[in-house]
Amino acid sequence: MKHCCLIISFFISNLVSASESLSVTVPDTMEERVKACTICHSNKNRVGRDAYYPRIAGKPAGYLFNQMRNFRDGRRYYQPMAILLENMSDEYILEIARYFSSLQLSYPPPEKIGIRPEEIKLADSLIHLGDPGRDVPACKSCHGEALMGIKPFIPGLLGLSHAYISAQFGSWRNGGLMRGQNSNCMSEIAKRLTDEEINAIAKWLAIQTVSGEPSLPGALASEFSHRCSNIDPENMHSE
Numbered sequence: 001m002k003h004c005c006l007i008i009s010f011f012i013s014n015l016v017s018a019s020e021s022l023s024v025t026v027p028d029t030m031e032e033r034v035k036a037c038t039i040c041h042s043n044k045n046r047v048g049r050d051a052y053y054p055r056i057a058g059k060p061a062g063y064l065f066n067q068m069r070n071f072r073d074g075r076r077y078y079q080p081m082a083i084l085l086e087n088m089s090d091e092y093i094l095e096i097a098r099y100f101s102s103l104q105l106s107y108p109p110p111e112k113i114g115i116r117p118e119e120i121k122l123a124d125s126l127i128h129l130g131d132p133g134r135d136v137p138a139c140k141s142c143h144g145e146a147l148m149g150i151k152p153f154i155p156g157l158l159g160l161s162h163a164y165i166s167a168q169f170g171s172w173r174n175g176g177l178m179r180g181q182n183s184n185c186m187s188e189i190a191k192r193l194t195d196e197e198i199n200a201i202a203k204w205l206a207i208q209t210v211s212g213e214p215s216l217p218g219a220l221a222s223e224f225s226h227r228c229s230n231i232d233p234e235n236m237h238s239e
């Protein structure tokens, strides 16, 4: 970690004040400026400890923008990122969000983890049908038919690791610092699911081969968008 932070502080000057930098050796392109980010958010290394770093390339821009502001403003907690984003304006964050959203990188192969047939059945049913009895909509009604997200605010669910997905559900259920200080549609859904269900869903998602693109905004029915307070078109003007 110490090593990692040293690298980050090395890059931080590029990122925060690239335009004022006197360095002539580093070209001032977005690709150079976001090197501080791709130390952790590359498309490789989805094993071991690194499995925790979520992929951000190709995710809808509004979602990335919202999350980066959450980290900056303390609504989602991960200190190395909070430090990097601390002094960035909304405009600059939006620029970075658009850069990563348009970045096309190949996806890592599906994770190699064991899943039992009952777990497949359980996950499949919640993801595609939901559980109306507990007011849990199908995941695909918000995350898109292909589970690749819906522009501009809803992230895809494929290409993420089992460890990352489970941890996010843990944060939504417990509230607190890591994610979801404010209650939203995901924290409500997470609280209605059992540990067994969450584990089955996280495994099922992590073993899929990724294909497809985020769906267009029209794919999100208003009955679902109304459930999520964080989907606010006012937050993003020209997407």
Ligand code: HEC
Residues within 6 Å of the ligand: 004, 008, 034, 036, 037, 038, 039, 040, 041, 052, 053, 054, 055, 056, 063, 064, 065, 067, 068, 076, 077, 078, 080, 081, 084, 085, 096, 155, 167, 178, 179
């Ligand atoms: C030291 C490693 C590290 C660095 C450097 C880093 N991140 Fe992250 N990032 C993470 C981790 C870990 C998470 C997940 C944290 C959590 O559990 O909520 C994350 C989450 C995110 C998310 C939310 C992803 C999602 O799917 O919800 C975005 C967006 C993001 N980072 C963007 C950036 C950008 C842009 C930079 C550069 C300014 C950056 N990160 C630098 C490790 C890092």
Ligand code: HEC
Residues within 6 Å of the ligand: 054, 063, 066, 126, 127, 136, 137, 138, 139, 140, 141, 142, 143, 153, 154, 155, 156, 157, 160, 165, 168, 185, 186, 189, 201, 224, 225, 227, 228, 230, 231
């Ligand atoms: C009513 C709409 C809705 C439904 C239904 C829904 N989600 Fe979500 N989900 C969202 C929104 C909105 C976000 C982004 C939250 C944010 O901005 O913090 C999200 C975020 C996520 C993320 C975070 C992805 C990342 O990159 O960090 C995961 C994982 C997730 N949802 C899993 C699921 C699963 C699994 C289901 C089905 C059990 C589900 N969702 C059902 C709206 C929904």
